[in-house]
Structure formats: C-alpha cells, structure tokens
Amino acid sequence: METAGEAVRVLYVGDRRGTGDFAEYVGDEDAFTVTRVDDAATALDRLESETFDCVVGDVADGFGLLDAVRDRWPDLPYVFVASEGDDVASEALERGATDYLQRRGDCDQRALFVTRVESAVVRRTADGLVGTLVTQESADDDYARIATELRENETYLRKLYRIASNTELSYEQKRRRLLELGRERLDVDVGFVSHIEGDTFEIVDAVGSHELLQPDRTAPLAETYCRKTTEDEGLLSVEDAESEGWLGDPAYETYGLGCYVGAKIFVNDALYGTLCFADRDPRDRSFSENEKIYVELISQWLRYEYEQIADERALREQNRRLEEFASVVSHDLRNPLNVARIYLSMAEDSGSEEDFEQVRCAHDRMEQLIQNLLMLARQGDALAGVTDHDLSAVVAETWENVETDDATCQVEDGVTVEADRERLQQLLENLFRNSIDHGGEAVTIRVGPLDGVDGFYVEDDGPGVPEDQRESVFEHGYSTVDGGTGLGLAIVRRIADAHDWTVSVGESDSGGARFEVEF
Template structure:
C-alpha cells in the first residue's frame, strides 16, 4: 500500500510517485503492485485533486499518475493546474474511461502519456516502466538545464566540444570573448579560434595529455571573429571519451598591464630623477637606477635601508608627517632638503612624497626627488605632471606637434572602443572630423600667441562603433625650454548637457508660442463677451446679447481646452499599448457629435500607441472632417467636446460627409469626401493658427501632429480618392 514518505533513510535513486484516484481501494492496489514492480518507486496516494495539489505544492514529487473522471475536478483540470508551475513534471493520465477524445484532450492539456486501465496485473508492469523512464528523462533534462544555467552564469568562457573537436555548445561569456554569438560559433572547429601556428602547438602540447585522461592548462593567442587577436588562458579536460570541456579566460588586459608595468619600470629607471618606494617603516623598498647612482651605491645595497629623508622629516616636525601620509590625513609631502652626496657635493633636492595605494589600502609612499639645478625646467615638469594628475579621472590624451597621439589613458580608450595601442601613434583624425581638427588648430595658434596656455573648444568624437559623442576638450600647451612640444587635453562628454539645452530651448519656444496664442486668440472672444454683457445690462435686447456673450465664452472655453491639450506635452508618449484601430475609431465616433456623417472602417490593424492619445487624435480628425464637410445646417456639439480637445464644437447636417479609416503599408489614414484643402494651404494645415472656420480654434490638426510625432509617426495631408482630405500616418508600429 502506498504511504507518505517516512523520516528513514532516503535512497538517492528513489522515485516519489503521486497517484491521484477517487477509488481508494484501486489506488492502494495499484500502489502495492507498482512498488513490487520497481523497488525505486515510493507511491503516495491522494483521493481528490485538491489533496493532490496540496501534495504537489509541498515539493519532492517526481511523477504524477492521475485518474481522468473524478468528482469536483477532473484529471484534465488537475493536469492544467499542475502545468502552470511545473511544465516538465511527468504526468500520466491512467483511466478506465478510454477513448480517442479523452486521449486527445489529455495530450492537448500537456499530459506526458495516456494509459487505459485494464484487467490483470500486466498493466502495472507497463505503468511502472513508463514512470521510471519518464522520471529518468525528466531528471536528466533537469540536470542539463541546471548545468546550462550554471554555464551561462559563469564569468569564464565555457565550451563543450565533441570527439571531432567541434563546438557543441558555448556560453555567452565564451562567445563574447570571441566577439560573436553562441549560435555562430556552434558547429565550428576549435582551430577556428586560433592562428594556425597556435593550433599546431596545442595539438603537440595539450592533446597527448588529454589522451591519457589528464587535463591541460596553458596560454595561447586567440583569434576573434573580427580577425583581432588576444591573449587567453585555456583549461582543457576530457569528458569520458565523449569530447572535451574548454574553459577560457581573456588575459589580454592582464598581459597589457604587465607590459605596461615593465614599460613604466623601464621609464622610471630611465628618468634623470631619483624615484623610490618607501615601505611603512620608512625603508627603501624599491629604487631606480638614478637614485642608486646619486647615492654612489647599487640598488641592491640601498633597498632595505632606512631613508635619511624620512628620519629628518620625523625629527624636525612636531608631529609625524610621514605617518599622517600613510593614514590618509595628508595627500602629499613636498619640500626641499640639502645634503652631501658622493660626486655631487652639497646639493639642494626638491622632493615630493605621495601615498602608494594598492587594492584600496595604503602600503607605503612614492618619492620623487630632483636636484634644483634648473628651476624653470622643474616648474615646467611639475606643471606637466599636475595636468596629467588632474586629468586622471577623465579621458585624457597628449598630441605631438603633428597631431598624433603620444599618450592616451584607459578612460579614453574605453570610451572610444579602441585599445590604447590602436590609438597611440595614430593621427587625431582617427577620432575627429576635419572641421573640429581645424578648430583645435586655431585654438592652439591663439594660445601660442597669447597670454594663456590653455583653452576649451567643442568637438565630436566618433567611436569604433560609429557612435558620435559631443565633447568639450580642455587643451593645455606642453612647452619645454620655450619650445612647443604638443598639447595635452582632457575630454568631457557634454552630450547630455547639449540635449538638455535643446530640450530647454524647445520648451521655451513652446511656452512663447502658447503665450502668444493665449494673448492673441483669447482677446477677441473675451472682448465680444464683455461688450455683449454691457449691452445686456443697458437693456438693449438682453436675450440676444447674452446668447452672443455665451457663444463667445464657449469659444474661449474651446480655445483653453485645445491649448491645454497642446500644453500637456503632446510629444510625450509614456504608456504605449496594443490598440485595435477599429475599436478606437468606433469609440471615437460615439464620443463626437457627427450629425448625419457616415463612417467606413476598412482596417483590422492593431497598432502600438497610447490609447487615450490615439483616441484624442481620431476625435480631432473626425470633428475636423464634420466641420469642413459639405455645406449644410450646423448644430451645436456636446459640452464634452472641449474635454476631448476638439478642433471645433460645430458639426454638419444636410449633405452628409463620408469618413473612411483604412490601412497603409506602414500605417493608416483618415479620409473624407468633403471639399478638401487647397494645394497652397497644405503646407500649413498643421500650424496652430490655421482654420477655415470662424468657429474653429485652429488647434485641431496641430494637436494631431503633436500626438503623431510623440509616437514617432510621420503625418502628411493629401487629397482623398473622392476629392476630399486624406490625413496619412506612416512609421506606425504594428502590434
């Protein structure tokens, strides 16, 4: 008999089977035979779907066997509920109500298999085999999914290769290192990611070890999909005779930094200045050749000795300035010190100490000292170093007199998408256009002939990916012994600042336009209302004058409503959604006073749009067509016309206008069979002051344009097939 799991020892290969059947005697019998058929099966029973769902929610179920026809909820409803949270869990429908219809319904709902109850015990053998097979497959696929997720989450590039050396699968990190996609690299041979000579070297070095069941780790030069090369560390391991796993890490940056460190070390040793690193006790930890020579000794003899400079600093000061430097209480220590040096006699040295920070912690100090024999040269050198230090947080570059890069920092390389080695030695035209280069030349000429040694100009940088970045370059001259040697520049990205300036200018223009419209268009109807009220007070036909005053105030209300529609930033679309165009048009028709006008909707398109703003656009177009339709008797529109931002509150009756909404290849149109718009006026129909009606506000099509452009659509006016007006919207995204 099937029982719930106990607290005893759990077999690793145990299969937890949940059998749901409203017949407890059959469920117990089936459980007994299933556990006899396969000792791995541990069967639990549930007499209803509700109890079964509670057990599934607890977790740990490997497979479900369920009856079809049960009171309350059927086995298919049970299956559909399980599939919401467990799309891959094995689920077998085991029922006595067998038919093709039931089987089709089960498989359509996501059943793993369908089995009809029969007489005898052979059915339990078949059922037990199905359960174990499906669970083993389920567990294998689950483990593969787990491994795939782990593979994708890894920072290293991981790839699986088959026995022929072809990529079976790679994670995103591996594809990114190769600058391609997993789909592009799958199926290719491993040699495609290496130069020919490197591939032959790996065959000779790595594969003999792999053939013996061992693993191999080493470094190689890789080839990316774009043809560029890079340094990588490779780890290979055999997969039980079924191929190999390959783990790759891009070490190009590590190698670049190592080369840079050696270059800097060589540069420091070549400097005609004393450079050293002090440890926290004030001992020489590292010295350059010039410092050792200046002391008349060797680097090996000097390193590890206490510095007389640090000792004097501590003795002559009330506090300990060196310890304050190490504790982060000072940014630097600088000054002058005199002393006797072998071969140099009494020499005055200018020194500067700065903290040595490694991994965010101070581990000593860097000292630079030079003999004060040429103060002018010292000052110029200090200015150059200070400019580089000031620029260290921003993209910085140095150009020679021919406009070629002699130095770029990592920030500039990262921002432009190039390697430093790709830029250094190249002309500035690699990043700048000729017009900006000429502006830079004019600035340099003015600095060389003026009193200032630095200035600023705007320019555009074109990155390796083709992106254009608007920048502000702060340029300073590099002059040594009165000779111009080039320039150093700090770059600031001002793209966002320029965008904000343009946005502010646009808003100011918009505000000025609204101010003009309010002051101009509202003045006339307000004057009319005021005059009519004066006449009504004098008793001169009060009813007629009050009607005219009310009409004038209604026009003011319509003007204010349309101005508000424009003022709420019609060019901002914040909530796009899938909107059925037919539904939007029909809703619009119900909200607009259309008189005897008729509507033809010839579209079934669904577009991506802000539902309320699209509704407003359509209402304005319908009102515009009704207002300017065939000549007839006019009637007053409903009060809510202003609320919907209408162009006018007048509609037509008499000769009824026909309005048609239809599809375009990449959008839709709204057309009518009215009198149309003269060719001479089509260029300004979307202006806020355009109207051919004495009662119109002139803002209707302006609002239409604002809403369309806010969606990123293009809007144009043309003649309809019936000689009327046709407004076309293109660039519309279909849902």
C-alpha cells in the first residue's frame, strides 16, 4: 500500500536482540521504507527531525516509548509489539496504541505483522478524511455518522484484540466469538467461515439464524456468493442484491441474501475458503472502508491460526515418523544385524555355505528395511501430481517390477483411478509382495472394481489374514512372516491416506486376503 503515491515511511524501534527483527519483514515490502533505530531516545530525536507515517515500538520498555510518542504526536499511527508471554493488549490499546502484536516464537508472523502496520496507516488515512469533512461539512449529518463510526471502529478493534489474545479460550471458541463480534459490528444476521475444496463449498462454523448457513452444510460452489469472492481481487461486497443485478443468480435464488461482504482466507498461500457476513435484508448504505478493514483483520487472524494448526499437525506427524524410524533402527535393524554376526562367526569356523546363506538373507532383509525407510523419509505423504490412470495399465507395469516367481495376476478392465501414478504403483507393488510373501510362489492375485462404490480390490488365494489380526496389519512393524519388515502395509495405508482413500482388509471368496481401496 502507499499514501499519496509514496512508500509508507516506518520508524522501527527495536532493542530486543536475538528475538527476530520485524523490521526485516516490513523492509521486504516494496510499499514500505523502513528506518531502524535501537533505542527510544534516538527514536524521539528522529521523530522531531523527520516525518514518518507509522512507528513500530518493539522495545523492552514498550509503555515508556508509547507514552512519550503519544505525548508529542497523539495522532501518529503506532504498532505496539509485546514480548512473548506478555498479555498487555488491552493496556497498550487503552494507552493509545493504534494496533498490537504479541511475539510468538513458534511461528512465522511476517504476514500478520505487515497487516498490522498496513491497518494502522489505513486508519490514519480514515482519520484524515474525518478532518476534511469537519472543515467542509461541519454541520452535515455525514460527519456525525463518520465520527460515530470511527469511535465504534476503535471500540470493536479493542474487542477483537481482547478475544484474539485471550489464552484461556480455545481456537474454536475464539472463532465463534469473532463471528459474533463481526455480525454485531456490521449489524447483520449471519457470519460464517467456509472451506472450499474444488467445486465444493462447506460451512466450517457459523452464527445466525439462516437455516442454510449452518455448520457442516455443503453446497456446490457455483451456487454460492463465495464463488464471486474467490474470483475478485479484494473483498466482495453487496449492499442491495436486487438493485445490483443478483436476481436470477443461483446464489440469490438459493440463499436470498440482500447484503453480503466476504473475504478470502489463505493458508500457506493456498486458498482455504472464505469469511463472510450477510443478511436477508439489503443495507441502506454501502459497507464502509473501516467495516471492510474489520472483515479483513478477522480473515487475517483466521489465516494465522489455521497456519499454526497446520504447522503443529505437521510437527506431530514428523515426530511420529521419527519415532517409527527410531524403532526400526533400534529394533528391526538390530535383529538381522545380530543374525548376520552370529552366522558370520559360525561360517568363519565351519566354512559352511548354509551359514553364509543365512548371512546373505540377513543382509537382504536389512536392505529392504532401509529402502522402505528411505521411501517414507523422502516422500512421506507428498503427491507429485494427481491425474486419471487406467488401473489395468498401472497393474501391468507394476507387475513387471515385482519378483513374481510362479505367481499370476488377473485384472479387470474399465477401472479409472485418480492418483499420483508413482505412489499408486508403490501401493500395488506392496500389496503384490504381501500376497506372494504370504501365499507362496504360485499364488493367484486378482484386481478389479468394488461393487457399488468407487474403488478397487486386490485379493489372493493364499491363507488370508486371521480376523483378529486385520486391524493390526497396517501398523508399523507388524509382520506375520519371518524376515518381514512390517513396513509394507504401513506404507500402503500412508499412500491411501495421502489420496484421502480408505483401505481395509477382509477375506476373498477363496479364503485368501482381500484388500479394498475405497475412494
């Protein structure tokens, strides 16, 4: 953003070394020119001699600097940065801070911090507009309305930050309270958060009485106002749907909303969904810039929180994988290594070929374990690209890569699978190897479509999986075959999960194992 065609001039005051410098965040933005100083005294000297559009106070004595700036420059936008763990939002805002941010060491706050600086300057612009109206229309009702709106804006901003910084509330509780607050701020009946996946629109959370705008309700995206929100560059606002050409639109026919304002929510730079406020009745005036900024601030907070949740989930998954790897290294690899050592010692004494063969088998098992581990470590749940594939063609190609001995494979045509081809091949290869390992060299494997649902099966005529073990076969380390790695079917489940498929095991007509993959 820019003011009067020039870059926004930011004075950044920071004396907390080793905690990450927010000045770098703003300095990376083309719309900002940043001057950095290390202490309050230097900052006050620079303010006396130069003009700035915003001050960022990131110092240990935060209130001392804030009070000094407010004494001399009461209208200058000021962003107060608090240390991690210091919950002083209310006091900072009451003492005159325009905006507030608390440091958090467990996340990247770049986008949120830039938004805080932007919103502080935008609100200064709005204050300037009021000053112009005072001069030109001091007796006009518009001034009274705008002045009242600005006072309301300050009140609701303080409420927003109190909710967002309340550590005693869960994320879901905060989200619900912010939806209620936004509905109150905009004087509308409905507030909701949506998740958009492809062409499907799903309401994640909602407040208000509209029967179709409730949590867990889904609809085609094409029949919602949110399709327009995702297409527009900024917010989408509709003050009077009938007069603005929405009659006959499927969204208006379905929901009957007379007014609407919606913002996009991004998570890690990918569209997650929308934040929206609406009412059946039209508004008698347009949504103001301050009202739109308020909606944007809530959407930015939602983005920030969603990203933290995603990061925490990824960290938990990473820790789980590390535990798996540690288990394999400490236990699964140790067993064949000990076997190899024992038989190598025996072979050195006896010279027996059978003893050397046991050493080779132990080494082969270790190699297979290492290959499976490397595949999990390098690829995890990542999908390179999901496209449509003819299952019979993928089966034929996979079969060539498996040591099949005298085993045979029969596959039905006409099954199309939307998948990452390489990961689909890995899934099939592991199922084929499982059948051969358990069913013997002459096992017969069949592949075909599921009845009544989208998906496919892979079954064999081997001994099958005992019913009391079917829930365990997909667990890491579980194997019923001597020398098995216990990772093959765990990898099958991970690949299925990455595609949002479900995989289960039952019994084939011949009494063998039947694995079903349902889309």
